[in-house]
Amino acid sequence: MSNTEVEILLVEDNPSDAEMTIRALKKHNVSNKIVHLHNGAEALDFIFCTKEFSDRSIFTQPKLILLDLKMPKVDGMEVLKKIKSDERTRKIPVVILTSSKEDPDIHTCYSLGANSYIVKPVGFDNFVKAISELGVYWILTNEPPR
Amino acid sequence: MNFFNNISTYRTAMVTAMICIAVSVSLGWMFDIVILKRPFPGLVAMNPVTALAFLLSGASFFLLLSHSYPKQLTGRILACVVLLIAALKILSLVTGWNIPVDTFLFRDGIAADMVGGLPNTMAPNTAFCFLMSGMGLVFIRHESPEGRMPAHTIAFIVGLISLLSILGYIYRVQAFYGVLSYIPMAPHTALCFLFLSLSILLAHPGKGLMKELSGHYAGSMMAKVMIPAAILLPSGLGLLRLMGQWGDLYSAEFGTAMFSITIITIFLLLIYYNAKMLNRRDQARVEAELKLADLNYALEQKVEERTREVLKNESIYKTIASSIPRSAILIFDRQENILFAEGEMLAILGYNKDKMIGHLAAEMIPSDRYSILSPPLKRAFAGEKLSMETQSGGKDMFVQIVPCLNEQEEVYMVMVISFDITEIKRANHQIFELNRNLEKKVEERTEQLQAVNKELESFSYSVSHDLRAPLRAIDGYARIIEEEYTKVLDDEGKRLLSIVQFNAKKMGSLIDDLLAFSRLGKKEMQKTKIDMKELLEGTLIEINKSTTHNTRIVLHELHTLKADYSLMSQVMTNLLSNAIKYSSKKENPVVEISSEERNDEIVYSVKDNGAGFDMKYSHKLFGVFQRLHTMDEFEGTGVGLAIVQRIISKHGGRVWAEARLGEGAVFYFSLPAN
Numbered sequence: 001m002s003n004t005e006v007e008i009l010l011v012e013d014n015p016s017d018a019e020m021t022i023r024a025l026k027k028h029n030v031s032n033k034i035v036h037l038h039n040g041a042e043a044l045d046f047i048f049c050t051k052e053f054s055d056r057s058i059f060t061q062p063k064l065i066l067l068d069l070k071m072p073k074v075d076g077m078e079v080l081k082k083i084k085s086d087e088r089t090r091k092i093p094v095v096i097l098t099s100s101k102e103d104p105d106i107h108t109c110y111s112l113g114a115n116s117y118i119v120k121p122v123g124f125d126n127f128v129k130a131i132s133e134l135g136v137y138w139i140l141t142n143e144p145p146r
Numbered sequence: 147m148n149f150f151n152n153i154s155t156y157r158t159a160m161v162t163a164m165i166c167i168a169v170s171v172s173l174g175w176m177f178d179i180v181i182l183k184r185p186f187p188g189l190v191a192m193n194p195v196t197a198l199a200f201l202l203s204g205a206s207f208f209l210l211l212s213h214s215y216p217k218q219l220t221g222r223i224l225a226c227v228v229l230l231i232a233a234l235k236i237l238s239l240v241t242g243w244n245i246p247v248d249t250f251l252f253r254d255g256i257a258a259d260m261v262g263g264l265p266n267t268m269a270p271n272t273a274f275c276f277l278m279s280g281m282g283l284v285f286i287r288h289e290s291p292e293g294r295m296p297a298h299t300i301a302f303i304v305g306l307i308s309l310l311s312i313l314g315y316i317y318r319v320q321a322f323y324g325v326l327s328y329i330p331m332a333p334h335t336a337l338c339f340l341f342l343s344l345s346i347l348l349a350h351p352g353k354g355l356m357k358e359l360s361g362h363y364a365g366s367m368m369a370k371v372m373i374p375a376a377i378l379l380p381s382g383l384g385l386l387r388l389m390g391q392w393g394d395l396y397s398a399e400f401g402t403a404m405f406s407i408t409i410i411t412i413f414l415l416l417i418y419y420n421a422k423m424l425n426r427r428d429q430a431r432v433e434a435e436l437k438l439a440d441l442n443y444a445l446e447q448k449v450e451e452r453t454r455e456v457l458k459n460e461s462i463y464k465t466i467a468s469s470i471p472r473s474a475i476l477i478f479d480r481q482e483n484i485l486f487a488e489g490e491m492l493a494i495l496g497y498n499k500d501k502m503i504g505h506l507a508a509e510m511i512p513s514d515r516y517s518i519l520s521p522p523l524k525r526a527f528a529g530e531k532l533s534m535e536t537q538s539g540g541k542d543m544f545v546q547i548v549p550c551l552n553e554q555e556e557v558y559m560v561m562v563i564s565f566d567i568t569e570i571k572r573a574n575h576q577i578f579e580l581n582r583n584l585e586k587k588v589e590e591r592t593e594q595l596q597a598v599n600k601e602l603e604s605f606s607y608s609v610s611h612d613l614r615a616p617l618r619a620i621d622g623y624a625r626i627i628e629e630e631y632t633k634v635l636d637d638e639g640k641r642l643l644s645i646v647q648f649n650a651k652k653m654g655s656l657i658d659d660l661l662a663f664s665r666l667g668k669k670e671m672q673k674t675k676i677d678m679k680e681l682l683e684g685t686l687i688e689i690n691k692s693t694t695h696n697t698r699i700v701l702h703e704l705h706t707l708k709a710d711y712s713l714m715s716q717v718m719t720n721l722l723s724n725a726i727k728y729s730s731k732k733e734n735p736v737v738e739i740s741s742e743e744r745n746d747e748i749v750y751s752v753k754d755n756g757a758g759f760d761m762k763y764s765h766k767l768f769g770v771f772q773r774l775h776t777m778d779e780f781e782g783t784g785v786g787l788a789i790v791q792r793i794i795s796k797h798g799g800r801v802w803a804e805a806r807l808g809e810g811a812v813f814y815f816s817l818p819a820n
Contacts, residue, residue: 014615016622016623017618020618020622020623023626070612099612099618120614120618121618124621124647127622
């Protein structure tokens with residue numbers, strides 16, 4: 001990937017979900033600068049500028065991370081934990097975007113420092129609505145941390 | 147006692163009288179007072195030696211009556227002197243020797259006092275009587291082994307002789323009055339002999355001849371009355387007869403005949419009276435004997451009955467004691483004799499129960515067992531009731547030692563009851579082991595179940611996550627096609643796409659409902675007191691958020707119930723949503739919720755005036771995914787009521803419904819009232 005400014009990092013292993021999410025964000029003019037990674041390991045490499053992303057600057061971080069929980073290799077919980085426990089990356093807003101409405105997951109994520117927890121609506125309409133709303137909020141409405 | 151007092155009075159009086167007479171005669175001879183010598187003029191005077199002999203006899207009598215031996219000895223000596231005098235006189239009479247025994251006193255006086263030309267001497271019968279009396283006095287206490295007293299016999303003879311003399315004087319027997327070759331017994335001598343003999347007889351009233359005349363038996367009582375009569379009546383009648391003859395009223399023969407007749411009559415009367423009295427007494431005796439025999443018989447019957455009862459009881463006790471399985475009963479008295487031994491354990495432990503009774507515990511019980519038994523046995527005799535466990539002959543025994551109290555609340559015997567508890571102990575041990583195993587099994591089972599639960603959890607987790615994702619994709623892409631290619635699609639194409647979307651949504655609902663249904667089993671119920679009105683209001687708010695409706699909800703007074711709040715919320719949510727949904731097509735949809743108490747249950751009802759259903763399908767209502775309407779009519783997955791039923795069953799209640807097609811339905815659920 002290039003060093004161009006990333007606004008939204010989407011960590012999602014399901015390609016359909018990812019496509020729909022990106023489409024929704026673009027359609028509603030939330031952002032164009034979206035990076036899509038397929039699993040937790042890639043996400044961590046990106047954030048911490050390691051491996052194939054070593055030419056990235058750690059100080060240039062996305063405005064929002066949309067994080068799915070269930071992913072192969074390193075899952076979302078792990079990524080969340082790593083992000084939120086590192087001084088350099090702690091402030092990045094992380095929105096958990098997942099199918100699971102299980103209480104333990106919600107509880108654990110918030111304990112680890114997730115900023116928000118969204119359950120992907122089943123219906124497409126609702127899904128698009130949710131994505132666009134959260135996108136608008138976090139990118140346009142919310143004042144990002146400096 | 148009174149009788150005895152009288153006797154001693156009589157004899158004292160008589161002997162005193164005798165002594166007085168003797169003294170006055172002596173004084174008469176001493177001072178030559180004729181009246182004292184000869185109270186009856188013309189009749190014989192008492193010889194002075196006779197008087198002396200009477201004096202000695204009297205003194206002897208009194209001395210012999212005392213209990214001191216020296217006095218008695220003196221008495222006997224005096225009596226011997228009297229004997230000597232008498233013996234000498236008789237000797238002189240028999241042999242013709244002149245032994246002046248009766249003339250040595252007042253010799254001159256005697257010579258001067260003559261009756262019929264003869265000087266005063268002791269009469270032969272007087273001497274004889276003194277001989278007899280002397281012997282009587284000497285032997286006054288003597289009693290033969292058969293109980294006869296010779297003194298009494300002697301006295302009786304002397305008495306008869308004196309009576310004869312007295313009668314002679316009364317009947318004016320010529321020999322007594324006229325001149326004789328020997329001097330007869332003086333009248334007062336005869337009287338004195340009578341007194342003396344009677345006194346000797348009365349000296350020992352309960353013995354010898356007097357035995358039959360003393361006491362309170364019929365014979366004695368009769369004798370006491372009849373003896374005086376027997377003496378006085380013939381004497382008196384004899385005199386009467388003679389007096390008649392003297393007065394020349396009748397001849398001697400007639401007189402004798404009259405006398406005989408009178409005596410006969412008197413005899414007959416006496417005999418009759420005697421017979422009557424004896425008969426009465428005998429009758430009474432026989433009656434008493436019969437009564438006694440009856441009583442005896444009754445007593446014997448009672449004794450027999452009692453004996454039979456005792457034997458019956460004994461056999462009952464024996465039967466009881468020997469019927470209790472694996473037991474032995476022993477009863478000991480204070481000396482540790484074995485009074486009772488029964489029970490099958492006795493033979494098993496090596497005892498012979500028949501040989502045990504009557505022997506000491508220490509003899510019959512081996513010393514090792516005895517040493518265990520002895521201390522508690524002693525404590526039992528002190529009043530303690532004990533029980534203990536011990537081993538005997540390889541068996542575990544439970545022993546109860548019980549003291550038995552008599553009417554005075556004292557321990558008079560102790561019962562020792564032993565039970566063989568070997569089997570029981572073994573069974574107990576087995577049960578204990580089984581329990582332990584059971585508990586272990588329960589623990590294992592619980593672990594297994596917990597593992598299974600965990601599996602289910604992860605199952606529902608993956609269901610919730612993995613199943614939903616593709617759904618979203620189906621729905622989403624269908625939408626994208628719809629949006630991007632709407633110009634290219636015709637109506638049919640659009641319709642087909644919408645069907646795809648619709649089914650995706652349906653699948654999503656199914657998954658949610660199924661998850662909810664399965665999650666029911668996992669959660670533990672937390673029962674709290676629920677205000678139904680409050681819960682329903684909350685439920686309605688939630689329903690109103692997700693559905694718009696114009697149903698009028700009527701809440702009546704509702705009982706509070708004790709249940710899990712979240713589960714009951716779900717129940718009410720499902721029931722209310724159903725009610726609202728199925729009445730949504732009516733013009734004035736009304737839903738009423740009420741509750742009532744029925745037979746220890748509280749029954750809640752949710753009534754709507756909606757579509758209702760055909761009662762013949764009512765059994766399908768609560769099945770999972772069962773519906774009585776199509777999706778065109780009313781949407782729904784058919785899980786809601788199944789969930790309601792599951793929750794209510796968990797609370798121990800029931801659900802059912804009643805409806806009329808097109809008019810509405812009432813859904814009931816009951817919960818136990820506690």
